[in-house]
Amino acid sequence: MDQxxxxxxxxxxALDLMKFIANTIQIAKPAAASTGFGASTAPHKTEEQVTQILDLYARCKKAVEG
Structure with a gap:
């Protein structure tokens, strides 16, 4: 088999596993809007979410590779 x-x-x-986990724990889901307030995502929150997703992917890849 080709390496x-x-x-x-x-x-x-690993990507499928990451998607499953991210959806299960709702990473990168917009917050629900409450009455009178919009669900805006602050830039720092978006960066944190990206970091969480990348870290999660790295962990999933490591787990898959054993």
Missing amino acids: SLGARRNEDI
Whole structure:
């Protein structure tokens, strides 16, 4: 088996795992708007969410690769 195909498969599995976990714990979901207030995302909050998602992907990839 070609090594690059195995690595790509691991990346795909890690990505699927990350998506599942992110959806389960609701990472990067907009906050629900309450009466009188819009659900705006502050720039620093967006950066934190991106960092969380990238960290989660790295952890998933490490878990898949064993």
